[in-house]
Amino acid sequence: MIVTFGGDGTILHASSLFAAAGRxxxxLSFSMGTLGFLGEWKISEFKRAFREAYMSGSETERRTTISDQEKDTEDSRTGWSSVRGKSMGSTRGARVLVRQRLKVGLFDADGRRLNTNGGSPKDMHAMNEVLIHRGRDPHLAIVDVFVGGRFLTEAVADGMIVSTPTGSTAYSLSSGGSIIHPLVPSLLLTPICPRSLSFRPLILPWATPITLRLSQKNRGREVEVSIDGARREHGIGVGAELRVSGEDITQHDGAWQGGIPCIMRRSNAGPDSDDGWVGGLNGLLKFNYAFGEETV
Structure with missing residues (x-):
């Protein structure tokens, strides 16, 4: 298990350590930063948080295999697995939200795979978003956008963002994108300051492949690429493609393959309540506050 103490950037950094991994x-995130929209727990709740995570009776990600007969013997207690399920029972499993990730591939004009940010060329994953941006170049980027293998439009803009529902409240939101609930399997395609006023953000099915190709019409010869805020050391040139799709999420023998399992707080309104997400909109993003209204 990963435990984070900080803001949303700390959670993004933790997830980026597994950007090349399938699992x-x-x-378990404690909100101690400036915004903390993704941070589920307050540090004052640390006892409750660890109790729900370790003693819920969940069978996922067991460190050791201990039979029922061995659990009660003093000598066999090796870490947290020996007390799993004793205090809260198997019906009190921790509430887990599996956040979706993007699968990102980068290719040059000849179709050869490029590395996304150092290391060997292979697909990387993003929790929030992937974007291409004109960077310090004074000219707008011209990007050919393909959705599901079909040409959609030639976008003339500062850049383009493809985000997950989790990332819909980040850079995409600042660029005019919609807010999407994390349980909605979808991709959000958002232009950054487009020249055309008719280009609006698009919400697409999760399985839809999206390709962003730097057009031959570009006056600037390179654009920058960033994955979850980490900028690629070198830009990409004319004809290069950014291929993005939603990562497949499966469950096998109680273990998740794909996605980011986040341990959530159980609210008093019931296990299916969305109070945490709604509260984040109201309390942190000041959603729908009247102009000039004082907030506490």
């Missing part, structure tokens, strides 16, 4: 350990 991410469960994340």
């Amino acid at each position: 991410v350990p469960p994340i």
Whole structure:
């Protein structure tokens, strides 16, 4: 399990450590930053948080295999697995939200795979978003956008963002994108300051492949690429493609393959309540506050 103490950037950094991996350990996040929209727990709740994570009776990600007969013997207690399920029972499993990730591939004009940010060329994953941006170049980027293998439009803009529902409240939101609930399997395609006023953000099905190709018409010869805020050391040139799709999420023998399992707080309104997400909109993003209204 990963435990984070900080803001949303700390959670993004933790998830980025597994950007090339197919499985991410469960994340238990304590909000101690400036915004903390993704941080589920307050540090004052640390006892309750660890109790729900370790003693819920969940069978996912067991460190050791201990039979029922061995659990009660003093000599066999090796770490947290020996007390799993004793205090809260198997019906009190921790509430886990598996956040979706993007799968990102980068290719040059000849179709050869490029590395996304150092290391060997292979697909990387993003929790929030992937974007291409004109960077310090004074000219707008011209990007050919393909959705599901079909040409959609030639975008003339500062850049383009493809985000997850989790990332819909980040850079995409600042660029005019919609807010999407994390349980909605979808991709959000958002232009950054487009020249055309008719280009609006698009919400697409999760399985839809999106390709962003730097057009031959570009006056600037390169654009920058960033994955979850980490900028690629070198830009990409004319004809290069950014291929993005939603990562497949499956469950096998109680373990998640794909996605980011986040341990959530159980609210008093019931296990299916969305109070945490709604509260984040109201309390942190000041959603729908009247102009000039004082907030506490």
